[in-house]
Amino acid sequence: MRAMWKGSLSFGLVNIPVRLFSATESRTLKFRHLHAPCHTPLEYQKVCSTCKKEVPWEEIARGYEYEKDHFVVLSEEEIKSAAGEKERLIEITDFVNIEEIDPIFFQNSYYLAPDGPGSRPYALLREAMLESGKIAVATITLRTKESMATVRTFGDALALSTMFFPDEVRSVQELPDIPHGVEIREKELTMAKQLIENLAAPFQPEKYHDNYRAKVIELIQARVEGKEVAVAPSPQKEKVIDLLEALQASVEKAQGKGKGRGKDKTAKTSPRKEKVSAKK
């Protein structure tokens, strides 16, 4: 694993140099956009519509749109100095019980590993947290965002999860159609609770798999190995052209049989042919 950044973890007067790693990776299959006739991966160019040219990275600036089409342009240095010295710091402020934090607050997860001489204080912190059963709440500055985060033991390591600020979690009040004060009958509740009991089991994440991904991988594998992939032909789509032709044929047939009719109705129909439109 490659570290994302190096900084320090602090609480009280203790400072532990650490490295930060991403704890998760998405296994979602990634597809690239190709030019269909030649299968070349597409390139995306950054283009300025005013100067009408492709823009090299040196000419790219970052701006905040405070009003439509009005920007405040900030350079990297300006942002760094505003963010302050905390840039590489995970500052622990409290220790709490994990049950007190609802999972809705969790954003992304990272692993912390000691950097160099940090090994001993790292192990100490880990053991202390394990025995006290508490987790740490900290503030962390990652890139340009300051976040709340938790630090907790995870296996042999310490895991850090960034959290949403309370004002970033939307209020449940905003949801439509949430029932309030609905009368629940005793028997129904008992039955529902029974259903929950029946399905109660210890959490075993290994039980769950991405079946969709597995099937697509199978398809890709077969293709790579050069096997023919059987694709079920889609059912015949009913076409109105067929109906119109059938109608025409029936009418003409009936006219051909036109014996015993009072008037002699020679066909003066206006047949709708696909290629040629017959003039009357």
Added chain:
Amino acid sequence: MFEEKISPMEPQSRANLKEGDEDYSFQVKWDGIRILAFVDGEKLRLQGRSLINKTSNYPELAVLPELVKGKRIILDGEIIALQENRPSFYAVMQRERTGSAGISRIRSLIPVFYMVFDLLFFDDSWVMNKQWSARQEMLEKYLKENDHVRLTPSFEDGEILLDTVRKKKMEGIVAKKKNSPYVQGPRKSSYWYKTKIEQTIEAYVGGISLKNTNPASLLLGMKEEGSEGEIGKIRYIGSVSSGLKTKELGAWYNWALENSLSASPFANAPLHPGRKLLYVKPVRKVEVTFNEWTPDIKLRAPRLTSRSEQLIHL
């Protein structure tokens, strides 16, 4: 012109064809949704009888501006969906009710076709005052057809067409006076008249209604295409008692008692105030004839056909 609200022309009803029908041409009556299409350059607007914009319901028609070569045009026609090779009102109603959220899914399940039969505006002038036959000639000349947009053919022999349509179990025919202008609705014009044929469908029996303790009618339902709802749910379309002999009704009732369901198999609730309803698994079908569909997708005046006895378990 583009934003004009126009009421489509409405035919009067006749049970039989008129004498002296050389003055008329005959067309199939399409059992679908009446739609006027307004094209102005690249812009397209579809308007229904209710004058509401229906453009997003039918993306198959987005190609219309190309088919008229960018001319400014107003077309009149019917949008239909096919089932068993004939137009099914029930199928097209599902399209009509699907908004832009579900449209990408349902359009591959129920594709629609626009059967064009009249022209109201062309290039820069209103052509409603032109004779029907002249308008038809203009349509033939200026409308290019594709898989989803077709011109409705016209026939000279009304009897034969009616007979053909009856054999194909389609809705009916419309007679149009050759020398007549286009007259807006909703008042029915005497220049067009429709002759309908009794329609027949097969429907599942999803239950029996009881009056006191006696069976009174069969509750009918039909499957919905691509419905997200629970598996096995059908849509209630009406109840039928006409054409059922007392003995048959009794036999249905006995069968129902053995195959009953505690929960309704219908996605929407049958309305039978004052009656008790006995629900069954929708596994048996009956054939019914009826006059037409009501605006809320129920059968008007259904009657059981004799063929029902022969319909077997599915």
